[in-house]
Amino acid sequence: MPKVTETVLEIDLDSLAHNYNFLRSKLNPTTKFMAVVKAFAYGSEAPATAIKLEKLGVDYLAVAYANEGIALRNGGIKTPILVLHPLAANFASIIDYGLEPSIYSIKILLEFLEVANSMNQKDYPIHLKFNTGLNRLGFGENDLELVSDHLLKATDVRVVSAFSHLAASEDKSERAFTLDQIAIYETIFHKLGGNLGYVPMKHILNTSGIINYPEAQFNMVRSGIGLYGYGNEPSVDAHLKPMATLKTLISQLHRIGTHESVGYNRAYLSDKPRVTATLPLGHADGIGRHYGNGNTFVSINGQKAPIIGNVCMDMIMVDVTEIDCQEGDEVIVFGHHPTAEEFAFTAQTISYELLSGISQRVKRVIIGK
Structure with missing residues (x-):
């Protein structure tokens, strides 16, 4: 796939076909x-x-x-x-x-x-x-x-x-x-x-x-x-493939000092010098405020980056202090890792709510045939 330059929801039709065929295999032919x-x-x-x-x-x-x-x-x-x-x-x-x-x-x-x-x-x-x-x-x-x-x-x-x-x-x-x-x-x-x-x-x-x-x-x-791609239990999920992957990128990196705050209402206060990344999506895109303040993480270069501070309407901030990354790097919000089920669970909700709530302003990109 080409490098992500904006927030997109990738829709994999091959995964859809895989899931359909798996479920069909559980049924009588008629x-x-x-x-x-x-x-x-x-x-x-x-x-x-x-x-x-x-x-x-x-x-x-x-x-x-x-x-x-x-x-x-x-x-x-x-x-x-x-x-x-x-x-x-x-x-x-x-x-x-x-x-x-x-x-x-x-x-x-x-x-x-x-x-x-x-x-x-x-x-x-x-x-x-x-x-x-x-x-x-x-x-x-x-x-x-x-x-x-x-x-x-x-x-x-x-x-x-x-x-x-x-x-x-x-x-x-x-x-x-x-x-x-x-x-x-x-x-x-x-x-x-x-x-x-x-x-x-x-x-x-x-x-x-x-x-x-x-x-x-x-x-x-x-x-x-x-x-x-979700079967309501891990043993079933193992046979399914998530159809949707929400991707975004790092818009900006910030170096903050000890006791500096991040985001609205100063909801996050750093305990030491840290590096944060700002991502171009927020609760207007379907990532609600309940995912903020350390409850949830995204994946950057294969590593967990926890969401810190309050989720904004159009932006979230994540802690990348221990991650080797730069502005423009791709971010996986959910897909294969974390899955939508894993992402939703961190905020005590379910994959149904997360998936169906992704705003229509997020660009859909169809992959597969």
Whole structure:
């Protein structure tokens, strides 16, 4: 790669392919794969990611909101796209762009049926979301009869899948809870199929579910974080490759004396003469203030450089006293070392938050094919 001259997020499509193939290897040949590309593909670059996944043969894509799916359609994506959290204001656009809504409440169902009818739809594909313990979105089991009654009267839509979401599939100590969720879901699904007179697709597993509960893969699985290189446990991470690497450079070096301060509010006071490096990224780029004051480190010439002082909007400062470096040298914020998971852990957060929070002002650079 050429020398970094600005802060960039490198998106490695070869790593994406590696991760996809690893997760696929855990599935039966007939099991469909839904790739979650919401939030700019977990902070990376959604169109390029979706195009690569389409070439790899993914069966479905999933986004959170309609505008994300519309952007993919405008980027040429033809693969079916599930909108996980559709809002009534976007129903007409969802139909216009051939997106498939997750229907999660009676109110949303009735509103979508009204719009579908007004747009003269026939058997428009929808997905039903059932709540089995996450308590976020979804119908309850006690909604089944009413949902079924409305659907049996409607010719505007057809249920493509009925799904749920595991709350703690990565946590081995919550195995009993997860198995209970799966059992509740299977009961709901069986009743739904009996009511509708046909059998939709069935899916409940996320990335950790694929690894820990392969017996519940049913017709399809959904993966988000695993595609981007993180499996929620070290033994899985060892088989995955981080897709995104955040790189920057040293803008300026400073030599400071004993008891001199660095940054806003004099949050860092040196205990001896030190050398600091200023880097051109900050909390406006997604590196929040919780990473400051020695909690976290970046990598410069293969060595750890702790972040010191408060993170600024556009800059962070790191201690390079023991590192042989100069202005213009490359800095790895996260990637392979430290990984996004390691970087996030130092501030007691998770890779999901870090990755999805990288600002769109950070330039994306696509590598791989």
